[in-house]
Amino acid sequence: MARSSAIDRLSALSDDVLLNHILSKISYRDVVRSSLLSQRWRLLWTKIPRLKFCPEDFEKQKDGRIQAIINNALLHLDTRLSCLELTVALDDPKAAYINNWIRLAAEKQVERMDIHICNRDPKTGKRISNGASPMMELGDSIFSCENLTVLTVQYIRIPKMPTNFGVFRSLKALRYAGIPNLDDAMFEGFMDLCPHLQDLGILSCLGLKNLNIRSFNLMWIHLGDLRPDISLQLTCPRLMEIGLIDSGQYAGLKWLKLLQQISRAKSVKKVILQNYNTGNAVNPGMPSIIVLNSFPGLEELTIHGQCFQEMISDEMPTAEVALPNLKM
Amino acid sequence: MEGKVILSSSDGQVFEVDMKVAMISQTLSNMLKDTEDTGSETAPIKLANVSSRIFNLIIEYGKYHVEAQKSDTSEPTADLKKRVRELVADDKDTLFQLMIAANFLHIQSLLDLSYQIVAEDIAACKDQQMIRQKYNIENDYSPEEEEEVLKLHNIFE
Numbered sequence: 137m138a139r140s141s142a143i144d145r146l147s148a149l150s151d152d153v154l155l156n157h158i159l160s161k162i163s164y165r166d167v168v169r170s171s172l173l174s175q176r177w178r179l180l181w182t183k184i185p186r187l188k189f190c191p192e193d194f195e196k197q198k199d200g201r202i203q204a205i206i207n208n209a210l211l212h213l214d215t216r217l218s219c220l221e222l223t224v225a226l227d228d229p230k231a232a233y234i235n236n237w238i239r240l241a242a243e244k245q246v247e248r249m250d251i252h253i254c255n256r257d258p259k260t261g262k263r264i265s266n267g268a269s270p271m272m273e274l275g276d277s278i279f280s281c282e283n284l285t286v287l288t289v290q291y292i293r294i295p296k297m298p299t300n301f302g303v304f305r306s307l308k309a310l311r312y313a314g315i316p317n318l319d320d321a322m323f324e325g326f327m328d329l330c331p332h333l334q335d336l337g338i339l340s341c342l343g344l345k346n347l348n349i350r351s352f353n354l355m356w357i358h359l360g361d362l363r364p365d366i367s368l369q370l371t372c373p374r375l376m377e378i379g380l381i382d383s384g385q386y387a388g389l390k391w392l393k394l395l396q397q398i399s400r401a402k403s404v405k406k407v408i409l410q411n412y413n414t415g416n417a418v419n420p421g422m423p424s425i426i427v428l429n430s431f432p433g434l435e436e437l438t439i440h441g442q443c444f445q446e447m448i449s450d451e452m453p454t455a456e457v458a459l460p461n462l463k464m
Numbered sequence: 465m466e467g468k469v470i471l472s473s474s475d476g477q478v479f480e481v482d483m484k485v486a487m488i489s490q491t492l493s494n495m496l497k498d499t500e501d502t503g504s505e506t507a508p509i510k511l512a513n514v515s516s517r518i519f520n521l522i523i524e525y526g527k528y529h530v531e532a533q534k535s536d537t538s539e540p541t542a543d544l545k546k547r548v549r550e551l552v553a554d555d556k557d558t559l560f561q562l563m564i565a566a567n568f569l570h571i572q573s574l575l576d577l578s579y580q581i582v583a584e585d586i587a588a589c590k591d592q593q594m595i596r597q598k599y600n601i602e603n604d605y606s607p608e609e610e611e612e613v614l615k616l617h618n619i620f621e
Contacts, residue, residue: 145560146582153579159585169621171613172592174604208619324500436602 147176155184155240163193164209191225191256191263199226203233208239219242224261225256234292235275242280247306249281252290285309287410293317298326309335319343327351338362339381364390368397375401378431379408387411395426404431408438469496470508476509490570505511514565521551522565525574541577548575548577556599592594 149158159167159180166186170177187209194202203223220241226233234253241249242262253272255264273293279301281287287304288311307330312318318341327333334355338344339360349357350371357372359423378398380391391409407427425439469486471479486492493494495509512521528547552559559578566574573597589595596603 142556142600144600144602145556147601157576157579158583159584161580162587165620166587168617169592170586170595172610172617173596173601175602175609205620 147174151180154180156405159184160186163398164189165193168209182212184213185202185215185217186219187213187217187219188221189256190221190223194224199228199230199233202226203230203236206233206237208435210237210244213244215244217241217246217283219248219250220246221250223250223252223254224252227258229253229255229272231273231275234272235277239277239280242277242282245283246281247283248286249284249452250286250288250290251292252288253254253292277325282306287311288313290314291316294322294326296322297329301329305331306333307333309333309337311335311337312338312341313341315341315343317343320346320348324348324350335370357453359394364393366394368394370398371403372401373403375403377406377408378404379410381410392426395430400429401431402433405433406436407431407434408440410440412440455457471519472508472510473514473519474512474518475516477519479516479519479523484530485523487574488526488529488571489522490572490614511569513568515561518558518561518565521562522571522574524551524567525571529573541573544573545577545580548574549581551594552581566597571610 159170164187167181171179171181189206194205197205206222206224222237234251234429238249238251251274256262257264274289274295276295277300278295279298280304282304283306284304285306286309287307290312291314294312294317296316310326310330310333320343323341323344327350330351333351334353335356336351336354337348337358337360338347339358340362342363344362344366345390346367346369347359347362348369348371351371353374354372355374356377356379357370357375358379358381360379361383364384364386380394382390384390387409388411427434467483468480469490469492471486472482483496486496492509507620514522525544525548528544534542548562552562559581563575563578563582566572566578576587585598586595591600594600603610
């Protein structure tokens, strides 16, 4: 069999394939190592549009090294940053580090950003579970990321917005998880900065008491593990989908309360209820009736979970509207 | 779509392939739809860029792919990747030819898997010397340049 074994077919691949399909699948450390191969590879690593860091990348490094490596990665980047995923576990997280990373990302016109800073156990180097989150603050460099389209922030305090800030013109998706200082006023203030938001997710933000979501372009809302006594008000004329996620054992009861507060929203086509905890079960008919009353345009109802008693479809109440895609 | 389709490789070998298997190729699928619409007689479709050796591997892959879609394996992609690795038998040249053929035939899943395998193999190399050796990459750095790139690289270690 003829073999052309001396041909370097890897280096012959296009920049696009190497950057977006091969280097994008390996750790940043290995991406940087590729610069040692040959001239072809010398600058390729600086053109990679997605930077992803996870705690496993830094298990043996001290905080100062981690900070320097991420700084250098951002400083050497010679392209627009389409995505920055920063899941970093530090012994002693310092606000200045994070603020500086985000400032550098803003300079590279970052479009998608996922920030999750957590503590790690100095002895084992392993990250401590989300619950033991630091009282870290994101820093106000976040307000210089004007090109953001998707922002996910997890287990970190978010800063008060500066008075002179314009708006996040491009922001389409915003996800909050475990934000300790997010209260009603702060939430509403931030929403006012995102006039084009389409997708909102809020998980485990217990500072929210009266959640008032007013947004003209919003199409998808996912809410999970909020306070049991939360009050909810929706003014979202284009809303298509509502997802309620709950890991607690009273999920069914919480949803009943939440759904009762939603006044008729004709635009909603899809409702998702998700829970994986066996606890105080609820008759599936109850939330179903409320769902049908609140969302006359409903086309699809998806229920995953064990918080409902036997989910037999003929226990469903007779619907006044058609549910052609009903999934249970 | 049922039945068989007749294809010939660049070196003139003729293959009779299950329609279901052929349809995983977007290129073939489009061609077959066109011939179906016109109702014309199906002459063997000539694949000018694919050798019979590689085409045999593609057909094997196609069978796995169709099988994987039917069964509910918990991790269909991982299973398929294993199969592709078996087909390639750690021969880099075969892997790249498969990648080129998958690109030409628009078999997205095979293309993605071949990229994935290259990425994993690069990551598994212990140093740059090993990558160069496996992929026949010539080190064209002058000693001064090499020192420079090493120095820059070390700030990330």
